[in-house]
Amino acid sequence: MLKGKLKLPLPVPDKARRAFPDRLGSLVAGFDFKEEDYGGGSDLVVFEPGEELETFQPNGFVSDKDQSAGVANFVEESDIKVRPRPEKDGAGPVSTVQVIAVDEKRSDLEFELSRPEINLEKLQRIASAGLPDGGGLRATAWKLLLGYLPPSRDQWEKELTENRQKYAKLKEELLLSPLPWTNGNLESRQSELTRRKDEAFSYKEQHVDVDGPLRRHEISQEDHPLSLGKASAWHQYFQYTEMVEQIDRDLQRTHPDKKFFSGETSFSRKNRQAMKNILLLFAKLNPAIRYVQGMNEVLAPIYYVFSTDTDEKNAVNAEADSFSCFVRLLSDSVDHFCQQLDNSSVGILSTLTRLSDLLKANDEELWRHLEFTSKVRPQFYAFRWITLLLTQEFDFQPILRIWDCLLGNSFGVQDMLLRVCCAMLLCVKSRLLSGDFVANLKLLQHYPDINIEHLLRVAQDLSPDTSSYRLSP
């Protein structure tokens, strides 16, 4: 299985890490500003000269030159939704100051990414504060943060070429082979099955027009179409077809409001086909997990970001790159998708308990109210938050922004994910405290529009000192 494959860079000392978000904190009303965290991190400020001015979401303000014709169409609609509510951010028309801030943020990142040896700690900090839309910066940064690209620039070309070739080969072997439903050369029985299936098929072809009962001595009992045995090639075939149909149905329903994914244009069809290949390949390589609903949602942001990269070569190879990054992203949370592990220490229920512990450590009053007064169990709302990495809770652009923060966290995606989930509860605390079971469940299952930057700052500022929630650094 995949467990433990995700290579995360060494953790930053806690103080330095916390110093960064705190610089932004002073802009948010009610945000607990921690002066003492500031001192140690002063060297960081040098890399983000424009940060203090940033009082808006970076997503909505992409300059024309950065939007290639193809990309722009699919960004516009969501940008409108994304723009933060004015009363919270005071964002009127885009001011010169803001444009400069975005430009500076972009150039910081461009500078960082142009260095021969990327400093991952710096990249993590830049990402946590939000990566710019448009161009290929986010795509490159995500690939680095996920460890898909090595820190040395001069190895990128070689790594990418190798990985893309590897993907093409896997696809060829496992998806494009005449018998894609068997487990390919990963399974020792494969050649035996193939031989028998081939016989069965050629037998069928030869006799297709022949009347009368089929002779069946050439098909083993096990491989008879009506055989219920799990080892039967037909059983595998039916399972495979069922899974393909499931993936198709789910991809049709992935972000149904975004033209990139849904509808019957050749463009969206192409995207769905690529995503389908990725999910099928993942399922084949992980027979114990296969495809679980929701994986489509986790894949969507990655594939979108990579295939809208303005570097044409990267965009063309989005499928191969997305596959590897999808695997890496899931590597520390794939157990959440596994029913057999639900009650184990790595399963989703134990992660939900960690969320509950984190809330308790940060706000016992709210924790008590949710657990005992209104009895809104985390599995009723946070199951989806966690397994889908928040992809069904927000609009698309805010999701990308949140993922910058998840991927930029030096303690791993899951650590930040739990923090963001906890922050989501804290940010609607007063409503939760006055709500009963029904009101609270409705609120948490349909999370309100919120200032994402504020949410992320609350998440980053949470007290980390609980016994169990933190993943091993």
Next chain:
Amino acid sequence: MGSSSGQSSNYDLSFKILLIGDSAVGKSSLLVSFISNSVEDLSPTIGVDFKIKQLTVGGKKLKLTIWDTAGQERFRTLTSSYYRGAQGIILVYDVTRRDTFTNLSDVWAKEVELYSTNQHCVKMLVGNKVDIDSERVVSREEGIALAKELGCLFLECSAKTRENVEQCFEELALKIMEVPSLLEEGSTLVKRNILKQKPEYQAPSNGGCCS
């Protein structure tokens, strides 16, 4: 969503309804069609979704708490807890996909047997997507026969055209009100809720959802 929240108790009875059935048969669409009179493209349900609808049936003001569950097998260990305390269960299949129909008896009826805590719980079989009649593979007669076998009410509907959508929930509610023990539960829930409004410290179990 359009429905009012369950804060006020300007209703006579409160019932918990559960929607189950295979993935992509249209459970969520049916619910959205019922709740907000609209037809939308929806993402697959992960875990559980939850909606409230107030309506008047048989002269009584009802509050329905409707739990919309995920269809894929992976989620079943989690959905099992949602059965607790349900007075009505709607088993949905897609008339254009036979496997979703056969799974009702092979899988879903067994789940109900296993997890439903209410032995008098009213069940209803609903065949969705009748608007695509050209692709229909499960006939109305087959549906009726299975409903009879499983002891369920039966309806065919289309979440898309909204044909029979309201009837599904109304008929189910009517039937629930005919069962004395369920009627009792429905009014107890309301009474508890009224009591709960005043003292903050009182924490009785609400909505019949979990221990």
